[in-house]
Amino acid sequence: MLRMNNIVVQLILRFLVLVLLQVLVLDNIELHHLVKPVIYPLFILLLPISFPSWLVMLIAMGLGLTIDAFNNTIGIHASACIFMAFCRPLFLRANTPRGGYEQNSFPSIEQFGLTRFLIYAGVLILLFHTFFYFVEAFGFRFLSNTILKIIISSFLSLLLILIHQMLFQKRK
């Protein structure tokens, strides 16, 4: 029970840190209109593996709506987050180690190793951006622009997430 509380506190802290980092720092970086890196999907990537998928999706929706409130884009970030949360179990299942996951473990670099974490995070981030930019454009009017945005922003976001993980996951 104590352990569970620990996890909840840790999650709330991570939620606040990632949301503030996104809203106050990353959203103010305006290098080019094609570049819009995000880091907050990391929160969904790092949710404990034992969480049922409906809970992950519900949390993803809450996270997305929070970001949306700051960006005045109600529903767009949220829908992409939910999509990512929906796809997450497919990759977790494919990556299951022999004997199953440990209790309360979460998908980190230590758990997966760098390469597998990169694939896991990379594919989900790419899916997130694809969904996000197509919902944002709401059609194919800006197709070439949208595809460029997806590729560039996915790459940068993945880079940010890796840096963040390297910096803050070395406790053990």
Add this chain to the structure above:
Amino acid sequence: MRELVDFFVRFNALFFFILFEAICFFLIGQNNTYHRSSILNSSNAFVGSVFNFSNDMGNYFHLRTVNDSLIVENKLLRETLANSNINQNIVSQIRVDSIPVLGDSVITKKYIYYEASVINNSTNQLYNNITLNRGSNDGIKPEMGLVGANGVVGIIKSVSPNYSMAMSLLHKNAKISARIKKNDYTGTIIWNGQDARYAELQDIPKHVELIKNDVITTSGYSSIFPSDVIIGTIESFDLKEGSNFYKIKVRLASNFQKLRYVYAVENLNKEEQVDLELNAQDE
């Protein structure tokens, strides 16, 4: 049996996925309507205060540029004031001669400007919005025009007591009635969702003569902006084969990436104009 359970678990996730996405798309759909009162945007008190806090922290770094822009604006206003003095002399002369040709309409105040500082702003999305540190307590109302030191910036969309949120000109749904200053042809300014420095002017027929750097201003037809507020200058234009209208690229006068202070414009005769136009349509 096990497979059945597996199937149900998977179906379960799909069910929740569809449900949550449906909620999101409902919200997105609502957000696209022009009139709305959503609590989940940056005019919300909590979000507004977070932006206000971060803006307070960052403000000092921009003091120099803000100062410079204010000096430039001041100079411009002094020039206009000097010119308008001459006009007022003429008006008073006419009055002395007891010919009330221009009458009270010249003197009547039609627009009120409210100053506000930008506490959040984006330029790299398809739907860019601006959050201001003034709200309904300060007299800001939805559908007021937003004008920066250099030109048109956006339209107020929703207000809370202390904050307000405006649709930037750099918004996929933004449409502003515009006019070419030198020959009074009117068209519509839209943003093509790409570069924050340029917008597009539509509906200018092909017989109009254009040159680069022609000034584009607001038309004053809508009840939102006063007329002759600068929007930008013509950067380039081209005429597609078989098309009757130009495709005009407009360099925007406002630098949207450096917005600090803006003015919300209230049209005091707005209701009268809107009512009149609606009534005329009904008949």
